[in-house]
Structures are given as structure tokens and as C-alpha cells.
Amino acid sequence: MDGVIVVDKPAEWTSHDVVGKMRRLAQTKRVGHLGTLDPMATGVLPLVLNRATRLAQFYTKADKVYEATIRFGFATNSYDADGEATTETVPVTLDAGALERALDAFRGDILQVPPAVSAKKINGVPAYKLARQSKPVVLEPVAVTVHELVLLDCGADTARVRVHCSTGTYIRSLAHDLGVALGCGAHLSALRRTRAGQFTLSEARTLTQLADPAVLAAALIPASALLPEFPAERVDDVTAGFIRQGRDFRVNPFRVRQGAPYVRAVDGAGLLVAIGEIKLPNLYHPFLVL
Numbered sequence: 001m002d003g004v005i006v007v008d009k010p011a012e013w014t015s016h017d018v019v020g021k022m023r024r025l026a027q028t029k030r031v032g033h034l035g036t037l038d039p040m041a042t043g044v045l046p047l048v049l050n051r052a053t054r055l056a057q058f059y060t061k062a063d064k065v066y067e068a069t070i071r072f073g074f075a076t077n078s079y080d081a082d083g084e085a086t087t088e089t090v091p092v093t094l095d096a097g098a099l100e101r102a103l104d105a106f107r108g109d110i111l112q113v114p115p116a117v118s119a120k121k122i123n124g125v126p127a128y129k130l131a132r133q134s135k136p137v138v139l140e141p142v143a144v145t146v147h148e149l150v151l152l153d154c155g156a157d158t159a160r161v162r163v164h165c166s167t168g169t170y171i172r173s174l175a176h177d178l179g180v181a182l183g184c185g186a187h188l189s190a191l192r193r194t195r196a197g198q199f200t201l202s203e204a205r206t207l208t209q210l211a212d213p214a215v216l217a218a219a220l221i222p223a224s225a226l227l228p229e230f231p232a233e234r235v236d237d238v239t240a241g242f243i244r245q246g247r248d249f250r251v252n253p254f255r256v257r258q259g260a261p262y263v264r265a266v267d268g269a270g271l272l273v274a275i276g277e278i279k280l281p282n283l284y285h286p287f288l289v290l
Contacts, residue, residue, distance in 0.1 A: 001026055002051040002272075002290065003222040008204035009037050009045040009193075021207055022047050025216060034059045035167070035196055036119075040082055043193035044204055051290045052223045055275070062197030063147065066163045068188060070175040073157050075185035077131065078117035079172035087185040096154040102181045103161070106174055107149050111141035115172050144169040158189065198228060223272040223290060224264065230275065231256040232264045233284075240267045243274050243286050253282050262287065 005026075007018055015036040022031045032053045034046040043066075048056050072092045076083030114120045116137040120127045127137050148164035163171060172188045179186025194201045203221070210216045224232075233251045235243065243249055243265055256263055263284055265273040276284030 001049050001220055003220045004046050004048055004052060004226060005219050006199045006204040007045045007047055008206050009042055011042050012039055014039050015045060018045055025210055032056055037193060040080055041191040044196045044199055044201055046196055046199045054288055055226055058227055059197050061167050064165055064193060065195035066171050067192045067194060068161050068163060068171050069190035070159050070178060070186050071189040072179060072184050072186045075176055075179055076187045079115045079176040080188040090184055092157040092184050094154050094157060094159060099154055099159055100151055102178060103149050103151060107146050109145050112144050112170060112173050113141050114139050114170050142168055224266050224270055227264060230262045230264045231260050232266050235265050235267060235273060240273045244289055246286055248279060248283055248285050251282050251284060
């Protein structure tokens, strides 16, 4: 099983918990994830299996899409519902127009300070460890991009938003900063990831479903179907052998767009042989061989 299985992560599970469960279900130790989700979050958690784990490096900058519920009225130290309140609770009656105007400041390229309770490191120590020891945590703002921020629903003291953002964006920080902007405090009360890179919720299966070997096998997205943004080049058995020896290979200029930085070399059986990196026009070097 070389490929990706998209798990619909349950609440209260860590991403590491899900990886451990998949190792048992797929009977392999070679399982990794393509971007963590906090324990309270649910939704799309792509897991890479076996030789496909080597492709994880190409997904480090993949965009994400979330649906988030934000509770207004008080802030917490973790910026979500799992944390302790850091402000007094104040009565709130949200105005959709005012909230929409506040959201505008968080669209596009912004600087965002990660939560103190996060895996960001300070002098080699994760920030959350310092925060739990009541030590001061000072994190530098990080440049992130919010491609889309849509108000889905506005209640008395809660709002639902859809966020399409770059990797490294903290939805918890977005919720906290919105509370600061409106002067009432806020925190993230629910989060569901609906897309991570090419992987969507429609492909996701629950761990209960994946306990069925037939469902597990059907859920596998093979390595050859990954990275669809890279053109595919069919190679014969002789060329595949050369590629595995680290030798350069040519591509058909009519099938691969001129100057494509990477291509997927796929053999006659439809299996991914390697990712090739451009060396000269129509000539590629095996950058990564499966």
C-alpha cells in the first residue's frame, strides 16, 4: 500500500494517535501525516503510507480549507475551547455587518502571532511547554496568506467562517485576534478541515470505516495519483530501470509542458517510478525514486 489514505479525524484524537491507529490497520510502521490537526479539530488528515512517505516533502506548503466556529465573549490561554479563560465573560450580541468589516483586516497577506500554546519553538523549546510552566512566551509574527475568509453564519455570540489559507496559519489565532478587534474576547470553539492540498473531505473515511480491510484498500489513493500538478510521463521498463539507477531521462515534449519543473515518471503498470527534476528542456533527472 504505497499512497495516501485520507482520514476524517475524530475529535479528541491527536494526529499521532491517528498515525498509530493506521499503522495497526495497514500493518506497516511506515505511516506519516501531511500536516497536524489539534485534538479538538476534526476532518481531513491525509496519511502517507510506505514508499509514498517520501513524497511528503512536496506537501509542506499545501493550502488548507477550514470551517471554524468562533465563540465571542471571552478569550482563553490556548485560543480555543480547551484552554482556560484569560478574560472575564462579557455579554455579546454580534452584528453581522460589524463582524464582516472586522474580517476584512484578516484577508490577504497578513502577519499573525502564533498561540502561546503551540509547537512553535523558542530557543529549541516548544512554546506550549513554556506556557504550561507559566513561563513567558514571546513569539514573533509570521507572514501567512488568507486567500478566502467567508462569514457563513452569525448568531448572538458565535459565528461560523470558512477559511482558505496558506500553511502555517493558525485558525486559533484568527479567532483570538477577532475578539481583540471587536473588544470582547473570542476563542475557537470548533474546527473542521475540509481540504488539505489536493485531498478533500469527500475522500475521507472514519477510522471505524477503515477498520474494514475492503474499505481500507478502496480508500488508498495510489502514489501515481499524487501530485497531479506535475505532468505524468509514461516510461517503458528499460527506461524505468535506468531511472532507478539515477540516470537522466527524456520526456515527450507534446505531453509535458515546456519548462515544467517536475514530472512524474510512471511505468506501464501505472506505478510511480520517480519524480524527475528538470535539467534541460525535455531532459529530467531522478530527484526522488520510489
